Amino acid sequence: MQKIAYQGVPGAYSHIAASYLFPSPKLTGFDNFEAVFESVKVGKAAFAVLPFENTLVGSIYDVFDLLYKYDFKIRGEISLRIDHNLLGIGKLNQVKQVYSHQKALEQCKDFIKARKLKSVVFEDTAAGAEFVARKKNPKAGAIASLHAAHLYKLNILKAQIQSNQENFTRFVIIGKRNHVKRANKTSIVFAAAHKPGSLLECLKPFAQAYLNLTKIQSRPLIGSPWSYLFYLDFEHPVDNKTVTEVLSQVKPHTQMLRKLGTYQNGPTLIEIMVGLTPGITVL
Template identity: 35%
Template sequence: MNDIEKLRKKIDEIDAEILNLLNQRTELALQIGKVKSQNNDNVYVPHREKAIIERLKSLNTGRFPNNALEATYREIFSASRSLEKPISVAYLGPEGSFGHAASIKHFGSSTNYIPIQPQIDIFIEVESGRADYGVVAIENSLDGGIRETQDMFMESNLQICAEIMMPVSHNLLSNSPAEKVKKIYSHPQPFAQCRNWLRNNFKNAEQIAVSSTSEAAMLAAEEENAAAIASKLAAKLYGVKILYEGIQDRFDNMTRFVVIGKHCGGKSNDDKTSIIFAVKDRVGALCEVLEIFRNHNINLAKIQSRPSRTKPWDYVFFTDLEGHIEDKTVKATLDDLEDRCPFFKFLGSYPRA
């Protein structure tokens, strides 16, 4: 037996041990699932999942990358949930969209996914109980808040359970050689985000806007000499080769997704709280409200104004702050805001991504 065979034999032994431990873990998770069922508790517990991942990262002194560690455990959580009680998650479809990729990143592959269009219908699916949770884009690091989602939070009673950060990474997909590509399909936003790369590499190719990157991948799969700007997931689902990876002009672009459900969860000790509030129409009203945060020593992660859509030139403020509603200082802050603001809405407390 040569050195490689000896090392592979050792890996096989370790793999068998890992499998045995995974099955032991699964049995314990199923026992917990029975208790959850008796207490009518949720199967999906994001603050517990966050705590497990952070604890393991702190213990990880080897070469196994922390991002791979998290992805591995997301799949373990997903498999355990599917055996306890399968959950369904709605996202902005069709299959292969960035919303689909964000959902899989967070909930893993052992989950029932429901592609929905348009995005506002994701809220309806969850409110009606046809889906347990929804995943919606709420903010982009370059373009700011996503109005459609913010408007739905004004109307809906659903809460934010978790957040997912997704780097915006675009790829050129085609089953034809690069030199034969005559037209490129994509959504208008990826075209804008890849403008310089396309000018330098495919300036003569016709750019055709379609409703989604998933549709673009479908068309590229069906047509000769056609390409698409889409995700790696779309390439896999629709059987299109990746000609070029990471063709976006900027590499600091992130989209923030949130998980929506009927209730938010408990503390992870590294949390955010999202709220909406309005202020009275008089000089200094916003300063007085911001003083509440300072008095309670609460740090704001984001504050953004949006038209209230109730009357002209009336605005509300979408705000993210550090901490959880179960923290005494956060609860006191929110109570003061509710007393002082003509409009106040709690959107949820959830683990920071």
């Protein structure tokens, strides 16, 4: 049975996304993003599910940089609504301090401020929930998913405590090779040539071919000061041969161009408390 890697512990949002996508294979959590990539590189895992961008905090830069470093491919995606919940073993008015990932604490700052709670940063949301379950102190609470509450047998003291309800994270499936049938979305990375107008010339072919860009992100090109990589996502009809022609027009205006993957545009899902929906065919 093939293993699927993710960052965190069971109940983390990455674990939830991986469970939606791969309900049967063994899911294996790792402490950090690079360890996840290494697990795929050495064959400990066939694929990995990683957060790629969030509607509130933007791109997950570490994952972008590692995707370029390891030259892996995107094979699919899914978007998950992120609902943060206050979990604990006692009652709401007993909680004095909360444990969670830094970003989750930031996204719940209004609730934390209103209740005058002390924030304690943990490596991920589910790890905070696991700690609170072991601590067995009614004054301790965790900000985590409903699934974490179910796994660690914690009470849901207050649901959906995030300051902004429109909170979604896009997760991608990565692997060593790209082989997806009936794909309708492509991701690329390129470094524009060092001459006036080169970035414009790189983007023009997409507009001329009526291909919709859904994301553009710049990152420093490590080892080349003041040079940048540009990550692009664009949608296209299934089996669109125009993509090959467009990329051939872009390439002369770049120092480097690499296709990161062609895959199916993924759905948006909402977590449920007990059990997860059946896996979605993306490979």
